[in-house]
Amino acid sequence: MNHLKTTRLALAATLSCAFLLPLAALADDQSPREATIIVSGEGDAAIAPDMAILNLSVVREAETAEEALRANSQAMSEVLADLKTKSIAERDMQTSNFSVDPLYRQDKTDDGSYVAPVIVGYRVSNGLTLRVRDLTKLGTLIDAAVKLGVNQGGGITFTNDNPEAAITEARKKAVATAIEKAKVLTEAAGVKLGRVIEISENFARPMPQPMYRAAMAKEMSDAAPIAAGENQYTVTVNITYAIAQ
Template sequence: MLTSVIRSPKVSLCVLLLSTSLLSPAASYAQAPPPPPHAQLRSIDVSGEGIATVAPDMAVVSLSVTRVADTAAEALTQNNEAMRGVLDALKADGVAERDVQTGEFSIFPRYSDPQTSQKDGNPQPQIDGYQVTNSITVRVRDLTKLGGLIDKSVKLGVNQGGQITFTNHDPKAALQDARRKAVADAMEKAKTLAEAAGVALGPVLTIEENNLRPQPVPMMRMAMAKEADSVPLAGGENNYTVVVNMRFDIKP
């Protein structure tokens, strides 16, 4: 008995399409190989630094009141009275409440030399009083008042602190100037390198700000004493530094 087999044209067409799709990625890959690695290295990388100098327009000063008494309650009362006088004086000099902030408050016992215990003979520390410290940080926006403000605070009871940081309320303009100088510095370096290498400098490929570093601001510490005269101060200048990294193309 003969059996006849009839092949459908649709099946043959599907097999043909599948074969073509499997071969197409290899064919396209062979037609478009990736660029050689050295083609991606035709560039010049440089860094540039810009510094902008500006006079400070604000100071941040730390002021502390410390009181010692036989009991913690007595030390706290004395400290509160002195600090109220300081805060009232700051307010009278035009310092806004938002520019005064408590930085530290502490109460701890003070110990005398250890005494020998009658029970076991071991030295035992003895409490001979309590110390209360209240520290505030003050932003002074009128630098002409800074010396007199410190002098008045000392006479009202401030006996620790005196660390001053000169800064700027809004350094945006100085930073923008530093950025422009940093980019100009990087471009000048790139042109010099290209000329020395005998190549033509192309356009900028990438640029990024690597680091933003305000230079350390002039600071000073003063010993607080009630005999202090009006404090002479010098604000100096603040430096703001910006560093940029730039990549330039090298023309073929």
């Protein structure tokens, strides 16, 4: 009998705890939240590029895929060999976007309908991505590549091999701007700035700029003029502060 009574008391205590726990959690949820202020600051730093990414393509068409491939390979081999003589390292040359595509012709009948398309030839495209670390050679490289058979591409992206110093400078400017903004806002509101709760950042690399898009004439008497300009690195910093009570 005593054992049964003890068991009932233990069960009642367990049920009481089970009901009290949600109430305690609810009480915690309803407790006053810490007052905060969220500010953001943007900083940027501009530096001259020291490297260019150049995209070139050799495109050849022929009646058969074999003929188109042979002509394309010969032209690209000459381009690669010439680039090596101009001190472009193999690590800075990469094949990209290689493709073999059929060329179709679709004739129209007398009644206005179309017959089934037929293959009339093949197009072989072989892309080449170059990292040019000496920007003074860029125009000459484009000129030589076109004369050797490059007939598509020409998109250039100016970049920096190691932009960390500029990014660090942009970060410092962004943080300083955010801190100053927080001070102004809290002073205007008549409250005091408390501890830092959270810091986050958004970093945007410079957008690729197609400074040169080659029409790829068969002959170019002068090296293509190139203007590198500057790259601007932008950082946005978000800081969450507590408001001192």
